[in-house]
Every structure is written in structure tokens, then in C-alpha cells.
Amino acid sequence: MAGVRIDLTRVEERLAELAALHPLDGLGSCRLALTDDDRAGRDLLITWMGDLGLDVGIDAIGNIVGRWSAGADEPDLPPVMTGSHLDTVATGGRFDGALGVVAGLEVIEALAASGARTRRPVAVAAFTNEEGSRFAPDMMGSLVYVGGLALEVALDTVGIDGARVGHELDRIGYRGARPVPGPAPHAFVELHIEQGPVLEHEGVTIGAVTGVQGISWQELVVTGQSNHAGTTPMALRRDAGHAAVAIAAGVRELVSVVGGRQVGTVGRLHLEPNLVNVVAGRATMTVDLRNIDEAALREAEKRLSELVTEVAATERVEIASRSLARFEPVEFDERIVSLVESTATGRGLTSRRLASGAGHDAQMMARVCPTGMIFVPSRQGISHNPAEFTEPGHLRAGVEVLADVISTLAADPDPGPGRAGAR
């Protein structure tokens, strides 16, 4: 089929309108989940969906789904769904999440404008609280949508500011009537910025996302003995800071030993009392391990555990560890991954397969339907930051590939691609 023609200016204007609700330095924006800022973004989306004549539904956790059936030959079939989220981190950019939602609207608008007919309906979703910056866990709306988290538990969640999810949904008027878990779509495809440097580094425009890395987060609390840095001989120290440093250095080594796609990061490290002339008595640190391969991730966790035991003995400190998060890797639908690649090629765009290092709503949707994702480059890999930026040409490429992929999936005969509902 001929490629769908999209209106890049409309996409950029809508991203700008959303960002303008609570702008941050440069291109940034703040729409923490279920705040007044988030409500303003949702209201804008509802207006746009209404203008497009979509059938808009809001479910019990506040997910917004707009369904376009006007161009569908079989309007009662499960739709091909796209979308993402409107909430941001506190210091967010204008692309993370919002791009996937605005792109979904644009695809429908472009299809409608072209007079195209599809077999199946097309739907665009904005899931509640993907970032998890105010309420844990992240990806809450999509997780509830697929039945992975009970609605009551989600509604009872208390945020970092003491607010409850259920109360905030009521307050902003987005506790909807549609039941959760929601109906499984025919397929789900999400367009998102990469939030990493790989595509830019390799000069590639389209990422065909093969899945999402598994994540293991641990917090370690090291207890030693605080002492004077001048008067305490090295041999008599129980230096919590040095123990933390030895573990952090060891994390880099174990990542190298496990190899492959293993990554590991010590991003948070705090010493007490944190003074130039005092041996730290206590250190708190986090270790973030990720791998697309579950067996390799377990190997990395095992090596970390051995490292912690060894350092505790060598430095004569106590080390308590607890898991902050653990998700197994997710594999996306092979047919959709291939479809993204071939569509990019058909449009004359460079593409490569890559795994997502960040979590996305798509990984939850993958539990109930064939799912894929399209990445476009992030300048310098920067995200969760007002400096987050994707070039207009890359935005266009991403929305157009999304449009073509949705068109193709919407034409699917039964039983459709992959093993719908079998995950």
C-alpha cells in the first residue's frame, strides 16, 4: 500500500500545546500523574479526540481510550491500538510519552483525511501514571488495564506527597466508568523516543524494538564505624564508604564478565556523615542491573550477591540489601518487529533492532496481545530532562512508520498476527 501522509506541523503544535501547560526551561514540561497539570493535558486530549469524532472511554484507573471505527469495515472487531502516556517526571521533556499519544491521533486523522478504509478499528490510548514519579509502581495504568495489578490496590496507592490515587482520580474528574481489566486489542504498537544514545550514535532513524530489558534494582545499606580520618590507621578502619566504593567498582567488573547486553549502574550513593575528615560510618547505595536475557540477569544478580558478601567480610562491615524492583525481560511479537523493519526500509529509512532499556506501557500490553514498539532517536540520549529532543525529521519518520504499521495490522485477517491473548 502507499504510505500514509501525516501532518508534522500538527504533531509538533500539539506537543507544544501540551508542554505549554506547565513549561520548564527550554522545551521541557511537568505533568506529574493526576495533578492539575495532568488534568489539563487530559482535557486537551479529550478535546482533540472529540474533534476527531472518536468514541472516547475512560476506565476505572483513568486510562483514556479513543476509538475510531468510522473507517473500519468491521467496526466491532478488536481494534489495533496505539498510544502511550501523558504524565511526565517532575523535570520532563515534551516527547517522552506525549509523542506516542499525539502520533496516534495523527495516524487516525491522516487515515480519515485520506479516505482510507481499514478492516479493523484503530484506537489510541493514554495510560495513567506511566512514569511512577508520584505513585509507585510505574506503568500503573497499563498494568491495571491488562489485569496485572488489582484496581483496589492501585486506587489505594499513596504517593510521595501523601495523596491517594483514587482520591486524585476523583478530584481531577478522571475516575471513569469503563471496567478494568480492559478488552484485549487485536495488536498494540507504541511510538516512543529511544531515551538512549544508540540510534543517534549509529546514525539510524528507526528502532524496531525487540523487547524490554529485565530490571533488577537493589538498595544496599552498609554499616561500618565512623572515625577520624587522620587518627585511625587503615588496618583499624571499618569504612562503610570504602565498602560501598568497592561494591560499585565490582559492579562495573561483573557487568563486563557477564558481557553481552548486560548493563549496571550505581546511580545513587550517600555517605554519612559525608565529611572530608571523617571515615564514613554508613553508606546507602543502589545497584541497577538490566539485561534482555533473564538467565544472564540472574547471573549478574548472583555475582552481585557474592561481591556483597566478600566486601562485607573484607571490610568488616554489615551490608543489608533489599530489592526495590524486579521485572523479567519482555519479548515483543516477532511479526510486528519485522513489520516495523520492513516498513522503515520501504520508506527508505535506516533501521535497526534494539531492546528497550527503559520500561514502557507496551511491555504490559504484550501480556494480552501481539505488541511492538517504534523508537526514534533522542539527541545525546538525554531524557527525563527539559533538554530532551528529537529532530523534526525523525518525528516525521516515526509517525509515518507508525501509520503504515497500523494500517497493515488493521487489515489483518483473523486470527491476526502471532498468538493473541496467549501471553
Next chain:
Amino acid sequence: MAGVRIDLTRVEERLAELAALHPLDGLGSCRLALTDDDRAGRDLLITWMGDLGLDVGIDAIGNIVGRWSAGADEPDLPPVMTGSHLDTVATGGRFDGALGVVAGLEVIEALAASGARTRRPVAVAAFTNEEGSRFAPDMMGSLVYVGGLALEVALDTVGIDGARVGHELDRIGYRGARPVPGPAPHAFVELHIEQGPVLEHEGVTIGAVTGVQGISWQELVVTGQSNHAGTTPMALRRDAGHAAVAIAAGVRELVSVVGGRQVGTVGRLHLEPNLVNVVAGRATMTVDLRNIDEAALREAEKRLSELVTEVAATERVEIASRSLARFEPVEFDERIVSLVESTATGRGLTSRRLASGAGHDAQMMARVCPTGMIFVPSRQGISHNPAEFTEPGHLRAGVEVLADVISTLAADPDPGPGRAGAR
């Protein structure tokens, strides 16, 4: 000569009275330099000095010196001086500094009570702002006393709370009339708690302090690139946190290579943004290097500099370093060190020579007269903390050895020990 008999109860009561002015948890106390708390401590000292009939003088930087000439055969000779400081860190104990001042009073009181005659007068000093917690540099009062820092510079020093030294001295009524630099005493001996674990660890009661370690403090600021911990491959990172960790791990190694009495500590380390899932874009850390041997300390500094260069290249980060403090090692007067040892032995007390890892007023006085220090054990080496503690038996031993050493030095014929004034 027979040992001087001291009244331990009076020493302990005076330490308790000082601590009670602003008590902290347990035995602790807060008397930050030139605050109202410090004034209250000074007022108490002036009262005690008056009760003892001392000739009290306050100099232009607020140092308080009480001179006892009543028992001296030649009252116009330079006195044997003892003393320390009354100021504490924000979370101080009751022994650091205060012990040396209260012990000096006790020595004079004991000598007076025994009717002993000395050749030379005895003086006890309380130096201003030894800790440096509110105003830098530390050991300010003794440094000004010996002419190592110009009075005007000291008076103009602005503290962490924005206050000026000169203004605060006026405010609390302790900007005195005596000129600085002050007159060189015949000798100076300071009793202090060890603030380290060596004496306790070896079961030794008296430390004959041979000198003070040289100190080199550096602050390093590492600038890399903040990135998503999941989406950024290891090879594309410029991880400021990992660079800091690599340097901190390297500090331990270089300390081991330099060997001997070298110690090294990374006590302060801060990552930005300090989040579990973000590769740090910036890290700030301090490195504290100390050695009793200047050549070895320079070797350690050279190795640190090489390490920083190497890590900056390997991790592709920028590292800026600046010196926060640099003091060469100080050697105390050999005759006084031997005198402390022999006095302890004469009293049936165990003793050992050791270098001070911390700075003390005595190291400044060593510039103008033969100087020594006496250490008593600190439980678990803990100091600058309300848990700071020295056993009553050790307090008694320290004050008694101080009394004997002062008696001996006060009997000195001219020209006195060592090379007075030659340092």
C-alpha cells in the same frame, strides 16, 4: 620529684559544667566558636581563673591566657604554657579541647595546694576557634598567636553562617587588649584525647606525641554525562559516578603502595542527580591524605594526581581538582617527648610514642617554643561526636603526667630545653 596529686572529681565536674551549657545526647556538647555557647564557656573559665588568682589576659583574637606566678621564684620568666581550646564541632563531645584547658587549671590548683615552688610561672591558655567548624581555618587562635596568620585577615573571616570573626568577638565581649603575636612561652605542653583508636587498641594509657601528620585535602569535581541507566550501553557512558568510584578505589591502593604511616580517606562523595536509574552526570568528592613524613605525603599526592589523569582519560570525563588544605608535618621537641615517656613510666603507666593524625593548637605553638603533647585513650577512637568518651582512670593519668611534665619544665635552667624560638 614526687608526683603532683590532682583532684579528678574537680576535673570531671568542670568538664560536666562546660558540657551542661549546651548539652547534646549523652555526654555531648555544642560550643561552636564565638557563639553565645562559646561565650558561656569562656565566662566559666574566666571565673575559675579568677578563683585561682591567675593573671588573666585576653588578646586581640580572643585567646584567653591565665598566668600563675604566685609559686614562681622568677615570676618574670616566660611561663611554661599548657592549654587547648573550648570550642567544639556542632556535634561535639565533652573532652576534645576542654580537657586540655580544665587539666591546665587543675595542674595549677594542685601545685598551689601543695605549696610547691617552681622556677618559672605556669600559664594555661584557651585558644579561639581551634575546630574551624564555623570559621576557617581551624587552629585560628593559636595560628594568630604565633604570627602565622595576620590579625586583620582572621578578624575579617566570614563564617558558614555569614558572621564575621571580628564582629562576633565584639558581640560576645572577647576582643581583648593583649597584642598578637603573643609572647613565646618557655615551652608548651597540651593534654588531649587521642581521637583515634590506637591507644585503646594496644591497651596503652599515655601517648607521647611525636608530632602531627601533614595533611593534604583535595576536592575533585567530576563532570561526565547524565544518562538513562537502562538505555545507555556501557561503552557509550561518561559516568561521573563511576569515575569517582574508580578514584576512591585507587586512593586505597595508593595508600597501600606508599605504605608506612600513610592514610587516605574519601569521606565525602556526592552524585548528581543521585537517582537509582540515572548515570551520574556529576560527582563531587574529597580526598584526605595524611602522613608524618613530608616526602611520603608528596609521593601520595603525586600518585593521586596521576590517578585522576588516568581515570579522566579512561572514563572520558573532566575532573577539576582544588586544594582545600595543605599542612606540612610537625615534629615535636624530642626532650619533651622523652619527658612524657619517662614521666609515664615513673608513674607506672604504659606509654607509647605516636603521631597525631588530627591537628592541634600545639602544632602552631611548636613554631615558637619547644612543644609536646600528651594523649589519653578515646573509647573506640570516637570523637567529634557526643559518644566521645575517655575513662576516669585515663583522665587521671593524663592530668597527672601533665602536672609532672609541667613541674619539670618549670624548673628548667636557662636556656631551657631544645631550641626555643628557633622553629
